[in-house]
Amino acid sequence: xxxxxxxxxxxxxxxxxxxxxxxxxEGPAYGYEMTKRLRARGLSIVGEGSIYPLLxxxxxxxxxxxxxxxxxxxxxxxxxxxSAEGRRALAEGxxxxxxxxxxxxxxxxxxxxxxxx
Amino acid sequence: xxxxxxxCRREWRRxxxxxxxxxxxxxxxxxxxxxAEAEGASAEVVLGSGAFDPRAFAASWATERGVMRPRWRDxxxxxxxxxxxxxxxxxxxxxSAVGVVLLTATSVSSPRIVTAKAAPVPAVAASVDVPDVLGxxxxxxxxxxxASGFVVKVSYRTAASARGGIVLRQxxxxxxxxxxxxxxxxxxxx
Numbered sequence: 001x002x003x004x005x006x007x008x009x010x011x012x013x014x015x016x017x018x019x020x021x022x023x024x025x026e027g028p029a030y031g032y033e034m035t036k037r038l039r040a041r042g043l044s045i046v047g048e049g050s051i052y053p054l055l056x057x058x059x060x061x062x063x064x065x066x067x068x069x070x071x072x073x074x075x076x077x078x079x080x081x082x083s084a085e086g087r088r089a090l091a092e093g094x095x096x097x098x099x100x101x102x103x104x105x106x107x108x109x110x111x112x113x114x115x116x117x
Numbered sequence: 118x119x120x121x122x123x124x125c126r127r128e129w130r131r132x133x134x135x136x137x138x139x140x141x142x143x144x145x146x147x148x149x150x151x152x153a154e155a156e157g158a159s160a161e162v163v164l165g166s167g168a169f170d171p172r173a174f175a176a177s178w179a180t181e182r183g184v185m186r187p188r189w190r191d192x193x194x195x196x197x198x199x200x201x202x203x204x205x206x207x208x209x210x211x212x213s214a215v216g217v218v219l220l221t222a223t224s225v226s227s228p229r230i231v232t233a234k235a236a237p238v239p240a241v242a243a244s245v246d247v248p249d250v251l252g253x254x255x256x257x258x259x260x261x262x263x264a265s266g267f268v269v270k271v272s273y274r275t276a277a278s279a280r281g282g283i284v285l286r287q288x289x290x291x292x293x294x295x296x297x298x299x300x301x302x303x304x305x306x307x
Binding site for chain 2: 030031032035039044045046047048049050051052053054056057059060062065066067068070071074075076077078
């Protein structure tokens with residue numbers, strides 16, 4: 001493992017659980033389906049950690065509920081969706097993310113403007 | 118792909134993940150990898166960098182999900198009450214052994230015949246891990262749960278998207294530690 005984790009990995013690690021809760025909030029999803037929803041928005045986990053351990057942790061912490069159901073023409077899959085507690089965690093996490101993002105934007109946004117000038 | 122899953126299974130066996138849970142994780146993984154393959158996506162798209170290290174991937178999944186069966190010494194470290202109960206049992210056992218020796222000695226010096234009985238010591242663990250029975254057929258789920266000493270309560274629900282007789286929900290959740298003989302409530306598809 002590299003001694004210094006890339007910035008992208010660190011950022012992703014801080015928000016991937018929120019991203020998973022957010023995409024399963026849109027509709028119950030199984031593992032790979034969530035990966036595809038993330039990819040469709042431009043977030044690839046190639047080169048990053050897997051989502052499965054994270055799903056396992058969300059399940060253990062009671063933030064998601066899982067049920068098994070047939071998928072379209074495929075084998076039965078384990079579908080996840082946020083529990084009531086998960087929806088609360090998502091709302092709080094998103095608020096935290098927006099506060100942090102706005103503060104960082106307020107700082108680095110100026111840097112970018114100066115570079116462009 | 119199947120080689121990757123086999124590696125995961127070996128790691129789960131090594132970590133003493135209960136078979137039904139390992140089977141479920143392996144089946145979910147296989148289904149996801151098959152779907153990705155059919156779409157022309159690599160295993161890395163599904164697994165991230167986990168694709169290159171099945172053992173580490175399998176271990177972190179099992180750890181985060183909390184489905185590894187802890188070894189006895191870890192259990193004892195985590196649960197001082199259990200340790201205390203076991204210490205008391207050991208002391209009782211030792212005391213009754215001493216009693217047998219003393220009584221035997223007495224019976225040698227006197228003509229009376231004395232029969233000494235050691236107190237029976239309960240040996241069954243007081244708490245059990247809740248097995249993961251989600252997605253199992255009802256009969257299989259009952260077998261697994263009853264083998265761990267659970268009283269099983271089943272309710273039925275119609276689910277348009279699933280076959281009948283499959284466990285949709287369980288309470289308490291897999292991996293929880295509860296008293297032996299607790300009730301495990303299942304929701305099964307009609």
